[in-house]
Amino acid sequence: MPLLADVAKKVATDYGVYKEKVMYGKKVMGLERTTFIIGKDGRIRRIFPKVKVDGHVDKVIEALDALKTG
Numbered sequence: 001m002p003l004l005a006d007v008a009k010k011v012a013t014d015y016g017v018y019k020e021k022v023m024y025g026k027k028v029m030g031l032e033r034t035t036f037i038i039g040k041d042g043r044i045r046r047i048f049p050k051v052k053v054d055g056h057v058d059k060v061i062e063a064l065d066a067l068k069t070g
Helices: 010-014 056-069
Strands: 018-023 026-031 035-038 044-048
Touching: 035 056, 044 056
Parallel strands: none
Antiparallel strands: 018 026, 035 044
């Protein structure tokens, strides 16, 4: 599976996940944890915003299986 190193934050900015957040009462710029399922054609098939680790992998696998059969 290809992975992307986005050191300049260009892709994160383009996808809308590099944004202002509040951490310990201070405004900072950071990444909003988001998973994108992108088809071979380059189109976004599913977005999981504000990801929490617990149970996330199961939700992604379920979505991938649904895309295969749908």
